[in-house]
Amino acid sequence: MLRRLVGATVIALTCLTTVLLPAAPALAGWKTSGTGPARAQAVVIPQAAAPTAVKANPAPDYNPVYTVTWASTEHSGGRGVIGYQIRRTQWQGSGLVITSGTCTGTTVNGMPNVFVPSNPEAATQSCTDRDAYNSGTVSYTVVPVMGRWTGAASAASPAYS
Amino acid sequence: MKLGKRTSVIALFLAVLVGGGVAAAAWLVSGTGTVTTQAATSTSLTVTGGTSSASLYPGASTAVVANVTNPNPFPVRLTGATFGAVTVTPLAGKTCAAGNVTVSGPVTLASPVNLAAGSSATPVTIANALTMVSTAADGCQGATFTVQVTLNGESA
Numbered sequence: 001m002l003r004r005l006v007g008a009t010v011i012a013l014t015c016l017t018t019v020l021l022p023a024a025p026a027l028a029g030w031k032t033s034g035t036g037p038a039r040a041q042a043v044v045i046p047q048a049a050a051p052t053a054v055k056a057n058p059a060p061d062y063n064p065v066y067t068v069t070w071a072s073t074e075h076s077g078g079r080g081v082i083g084y085q086i087r088r089t090q091w092q093g094s095g096l097v098i099t100s101g102t103c104t105g106t107t108v109n110g111m112p113n114v115f116v117p118s119n120p121e122a123a124t125q126s127c128t129d130r131d132a133y134n135s136g137t138v139s140y141t142v143v144p145v146m147g148r149w150t151g152a153a154s155a156a157s158p159a160y161s
Numbered sequence: 162m163k164l165g166k167r168t169s170v171i172a173l174f175l176a177v178l179v180g181g182g183v184a185a186a187a188w189l190v191s192g193t194g195t196v197t198t199q200a201a202t203s204t205s206l207t208v209t210g211g212t213s214s215a216s217l218y219p220g221a222s223t224a225v226v227a228n229v230t231n232p233n234p235f236p237v238r239l240t241g242a243t244f245g246a247v248t249v250t251p252l253a254g255k256t257c258a259a260g261n262v263t264v265s266g267p268v269t270l271a272s273p274v275n276l277a278a279g280s281s282a283t284p285v286t287i288a289n290a291l292t293m294v295s296t297a298a299d300g301c302q303g304a305t306f307t308v309q310v311t312l313n314g315e316s317a
Contacts (some may be wrong), residue, residue: 030203030235030315030316031313031314031315032203032204032205032206032233032237032313032314032315032316033205033206033311033312033313033314034205034206034207034208034229034311034312035205035208035245035309035310035311035312036207036208036209036210036227036309036310037208037209037210037227037307037308037309037310038208038210038211038225038226038227038287038290038307038308038309038310039210039211039212039213039225039226039227039305039306039307039308040213040216040217040223040224040225040226040290040291040305040306040308041213041214041215041216041217041303041304041305041306042215042217042218042293042301042302042303042304042305042306043215043216043217043218043302043303044215044252044302044303045302075218076215076303077214077215077216077217077218109219109295109296110296146218146219147218147219147220147295147296147297148219148296148297148298148299149218149219149297149299149301149302150299
């Protein structure tokens, strides 16, 4: 009689286990969803810092060689921009494109004369201008570039002669 | 007597099998019914636009952020997302078309997000949802990109 009772209990537990075990994954499977807006924001390219320049002395060639240096520009996402456009102001005018030296740069994403530094995250960047005139003074401005985005041009460097 | 025991054991075994089968069948039926009932009474998650730090620029992919509220009486684990149309809010005086970004296909969340039962708005970040084309227009600087997202989840 006792054995039958034990057997019946085992059977009852077996049945309950059989029934209840699959219930857990069934409960975990309730599906739900929701639709609405999610947002992302684009960075902003700030104004570049004003550059400085050093004239090579003695000049290695007929034209003077200026090495232009400026603090790297970081966009509002905290990374360095990928390039810069360097412009010269001399007696011929302002915003002149540099046509000789590393400041000349290349065309990047349709943007002409972009100087692309080897390390955009470096604290400072520099390039050379090899086609400034000997007469008068020269000064420089720098425009930060990110793709086709540009920041405001820097203030002009001091004038050099 | 021995035959009687054996018969009893076999009978009990059959009873277990049949009973279990009936119970399983009953559960399967009622289980299906239960799920249907739960689905009918559950409420959709509420999704509103979140606040994202500026991180999108030409050639880059970025996450989007949504605030998700779970009004259900059970916790929910968010497992994936799909995306819809994009709208752009450029800075004042700027112009930026939605075509300056591309939208990711359906994504599985690398780290599922658990929402407590009845939770209030919780920021949910979905990585690599948008990619800006490398030739994006200058007017897209500082713009806010809003994409319709459907977040999928299940009871946790």
